[in-house]
Amino acid sequence: MIKPPRQRWLLVLVAILLLTNIATLSIYWFKKPDRDGGFGRDREKRMGQFLVDQMKFDTAQEAAYWKLRDSIIVIQKPVMDSIRNAKKRFFDLLKQPDATDSMLTARSNEIGVLQKRLDSVTFRHFQKVRAICRPDQLQKFDTVIKEIVNRMTPFRRKLGGDSSMKK
Incomplete structure (x- = not known):
């Protein structure tokens, strides 16, 4: 019985590895992305859970928080849709x-008014969340809210410090 040359086995092994790599990459390429670019319910839930985890809310606080969270999403969604349409x-x-x-000024002012409304609604929401915190949680809330605001504004990159400070 004749043994096949080793190069043939190496060639088969390389072909198998190549096919598995192609299959893996095709899964990533052909997977349908989120309709909203990753800003959907999962992200909203993670952001909400981040606050709950950081603040170490008790059961009553957590229930009150999720109720507030659900109500803010209902209010924010139409405003965010309006901002998206105004930008289009x-x-x-x-x-x-x-x-x-x-014309540019009129359209950009429309965006500004809507953004102002969204920011006011968000601010009031965080006021209500702060109100459900115990006195010993307030300092932690003030620290955590800064991180949340930074996550909400991902387009502000730190390039050697805060760009607003350079003006």
Whole structure:
């Protein structure tokens, strides 16, 4: 009985590894991404759970928090949808070669008003969450809220410090 050469086994092994790599990569490539770019319910739940975990809420506080969280999401969603639509209308002005500065200003002011509304709603929400904290949790809340706000504004990169401080 003749033994096949070792190179043939190595070639088969490389082919198997290549096929498994292709299969793995195709799973990642063809997997449907989240409709909202990763800002969906799972992310909302993780952000909420982060606060619960950090604050070490008791059962009553946690129940009150999730009730507040559900109500804020119902309020925020239409405002966020309006901001998204306002930004689409703003950038649709690129298609108009005769877009004036007053048109840009009007559309950007619309975005600003909606963003202001969203920020006010979010601020009031965090006030209510702070109100359910015990006195011994308030300092921790104030620290944790800074991290949450940083997570809510991912586009602000720290390049050698806070860019607002350089002005």
